[in-house]
Amino acid sequence: MTRSTPLPIKMIIYLFLIAGAIVMFFPFVWMVSTSLKTTGALAAMPPQIIPDPVDFGNFTEVWNKVNFERYTLNSFIIVFFDMIGALLSCAVVAFGLAMFEFKGRSLIFITMLATLMIPGQVTMIPTYFIWKQFGMLNTYYPLIIPSFLAGAFGIFLLHQYIKSLPKELYESAVIDGCSPPGIFVRIYLPLCKPALAALGVFTFMGAWNNTLGPLIYLQTKDLYTLPLGMLYLKNQTGSVSQAVIMAGAVITTLPVVAVYLVAQKQFVQGIASTGMKG
Structure with missing residues (x-):
């Protein structure tokens, strides 16, 4: 308007x-x-x-009935490492693709974007057998390690933001004698806070709400995350009232809402800025 x-x-x-x-x-x-x-x-x-x-007794019941305290801690552990891995790895790769000229850069970038069109169901079974060969089933490694390998969406998001920044920033820092790692840490990371906040929100939501991954790789109940706890709670429909199930849903939803509200300004700014320059 x-x-x-x-x-x-x-x-x-x-x-x-x-x-x-x-x-x-x-x-x-x-x-x-x-x-x-x-x-x-x-x-x-x-x-x-x-x-x-x-x-309010429904919250007490759901917290004790299916060990929600343990499931909440498990979810926070996975989310914590996923956010560290995604933010660091995606920022490094995006900075390299955006700032350095080298042979095959465009091909690498296009190939990386093409992976976004591959449905997760296609790679689900091969990935499962890879983790099985490594003996890492029923552990958090399959849920955490991929975040340290830089996802295509995060790279694209940060790449577009870095490309929107003036190239003179990098050139001036080089003239002043700053090394590329120093330029990345001292100049570009602070400037990329809005885009990092946006990626952080996306990563948090994806890891926190991830149900399929834990369902595939985790068998021990003590390792369950909150989404698996909710599935277990729903399977107890005969002995658990609808109010208790909804109390569990509120507990599961509140952290996502809180993170979005806290990072709302940076999230919107980061999303808007990443479309400035291709």
Whole structure:
């Protein structure tokens, strides 16, 4: 919309946006509402948006019933190492591809982007047998090590941001006698904070919500992550109420919401800036 857009059209657009926001936000509201209901309130007609009475016991039950404390710690361990690996490896590779001229650079970059079109289901079985040959099944290694190998999406995101920065920054630093690693650490990493924040949010969400990877590689319950804990909880439907399941869903969802809210400004800035220059 521009300043010249007629007021009636602006109002219609805002109404559509508000309606869309309500539709998108309502499932989250219903999840929180259900998690605070008693067993009797679940069957109340009409359904209650604001539970009466409010029951926080569902969170205590889910926390103790399926060892959510352990699952939460496991998820944070995986997310912590995944974020370190993804941010460091992608930043190094993106800096090299963006700043250095060498033979075959374009081919490497295009080949890397082409891997984004390969469905994960295609490589799932071969990758499983590779980890099996290394004897790393039922460990966190298959979930952590790939993040240190620089993913194509992260490289592309940071590459586009670095390319949008003035080339004179690198040239001036070289004239001043700074080495390429020094330029990377002292100049480009601080300037790439918005793009790194965006990649960090994507990495956190991907690792935190990853269900298929832990489901394939982890067999011991003590190694389960929160998504696997939720699957285990859902399989106990006969002995667990819907309110307890929703309490588990709230616990699983809150860290993602909190991370996005904290890094929202940098996230939006990083996403917007990466499209400035190709």
